[in-house]
Amino acid sequence: MSLGSIAVVVLATVVLVLSPVLALREVKVEGSHTVAETDIQEALSGLYGEPLARISNDRVAAALSSIRAIQAFETRIEPPGTLVIILNERQPLGAVSRGGVFVVVDAAAVELWSQPEAPEELPVILVEADPTSPSFDAVxxxxxxLPPEISRSIEGVRASTLDDVRFTMRESSHEIIWGSAERSREKARVLGPALVAAGAGRPAIIDVTTPDSVVVRQRD
Incomplete structure (x- = not known):
C-alpha cells in the first residue's frame, strides 16, 4: 500500500471516530443495585454529543465522583452512540447515629446515604465511623x-478496645462477646448453633471469644 493510500485510510479513520455519528447519545448502566440509573445518566449528561473516542475513563470518573456509592466502574462502548457503565457498588456495612439521623457507611467509613430511622437490616455501629480508628476497623x-443472616439480625455493635467487640441481637436481645477480630471465621461458624441453643426466651450472654469453648449464660 502506498503512502498516499495509508494517509487516506488514517484520515478516514480519524474522521469516522470523531464523527457525530459516533457521538454519545445513550448511557446504559449494569451492576446497579442501590445507585439509580437515572442518577448516572444525569451525572454524565454533560458528555452527551461528544465523540465516544474523546470520553476517557478519567472524564467519566470526574463526572461520577459525587455519587459516593460507586466504588469502581468499567466502561464499554456499543457503537454507534452508547456508553455502558459497569458498576462495582460500595456495600453498606452499618449505620452510625449522627445529628439526629442515621448515616449508612461501608467498611471504609464512606458515607453512602442517611435516613431518619435506624435501618431494619443493618446494625447500628456504636463507635466513630473513622477509617483510621482501630475500634472501627475491628468492628x-x-x-x-459474619454470614448475612446473622449480620442482618444485629441491633448494635460496639468496641471499647480492639479485643472487646460486642454486639446485641435485635429480636432476642442476646449479647455476643466477640473479642478481637482474630479467628472471626471460626467464631462466625460457632455463633449460629450458640444462638439456637440460647433460644428466644430470656436474653443470654454468648461468649465466642474462644471459639473452641463457647460459653452461654443468662444475662443478669
Missing part, C-alpha cells in the same frame, strides 16, 4: 466475617 472486620 468492620467482625461484621464482614
Amino acid at each position: 468492620s472486620r467482625v461484621l464482614l466475617a
